Amino acid sequence: MAGEIPDLIATARAGTGKGAAREARRNGDVPGIVYGGGADPLPINVNFNYLLKKLHEGRFLSTLFNLKVEGQEDVRVICRAVERDVVKDLPRHVDFMRLRRTSRVNLFIPVEFVNHKDAPGIKKGGVLTVVRAEVELNVVAGEIPDHITVDLTGKEVGDVIHIHDIELPGGAKPTIERNFVIANISAPSGLRAAGGADADEAEAEDEAEAAEE
Template sequence: MKVVAFERSKQGTGASRRLRNSGKTPGIVYGATAEPQLIELDHNALWHALKKEAFHSSILDLEVAGQSQRVLLRDVQYHPFRQLVLHVDFQRVDPNKKLHTKVPVHFMNQETNPAVKTGGAIISHVVTEVEIECLPGDLPEFVELDLAKIEAGQSLHAKDITLPKGVSLVAHIESENPVVAAAAVPAGAAAEAAAEGETPAA
């Protein structure tokens, strides 16, 4: 995914406010061995890009003054109530260094799960993204968790996620192995099922 930005020379609150008033968003690029670089981006293009899941979890080609660099989106500051992006941070990536980042979890086969279809179970997505480490070239846009066989009362954990080659959970996620999805039968449905199983008194 390509992002076009422009060099920004002025910093400070006043300069940033004037930028935003002219439809631009201030930002910064940092990391690797280069100096931090002040940039500005077209606000509307950035706003639409931020709505795409891949923009948050993919390596982006950021072009500034005709020079392209590979970056990850690291931080976005939004206005508390207006549809306005106040600032963005991008981090340069070194193709030979492992990076730690979060990627979305896509939940597969929930609609066909027997516990949901016939047992009245409800699957809750406890975690919607997971922290991984990999080389930039191996970074997936998302990872998948198969919900086909989860039964009522069961939960699936981080280690149940299918990870692509070259990708691993970061150490603390690996050791904690948090719950990612859980299947439960609501109390009302459980009572109804129990009532249906009762035989009427003679």
């Protein structure tokens, strides 16, 4: 199932070079360039506050956008660089690359867990511990899934769900070769003290790995 691609609004910039870039910044815009995809580079401006909001939403460099520029055909792009002011750490210039529908790109895809009621481990009081709420996948730009699904049917306390246990959408593959942990069903808190220390340590290690990657 293809996910909805968020829009990114920009305007075409008439001039190029440092003068035009300075004028854009004076007018409250961040200058940028759109390149690749077999077309000529397109100088653009993106409203500063609008861009800052997008940056604060996170994953800006790994989100596929539908770029909308008045007078231009909509095009799918991904940000390849954000130049920032060395003192204020605010955006000064952005580079976007056009993507064809057949292009491959790395994106973070949310993980959805289903059939909780059919997991015996959860019925017994076990807790679903999510190590990765999203997974970075290499996907085809024209077939981006809005999520990947983990079926909890039959899962017991102590079961660990790895990426290789999940059926990924066609054409999608993890960017990490290791068979990393997505989630596990841990024992109820009252039973952990009886022998769950090792499991808790492994869980913490997986969480640390997820944070690093």
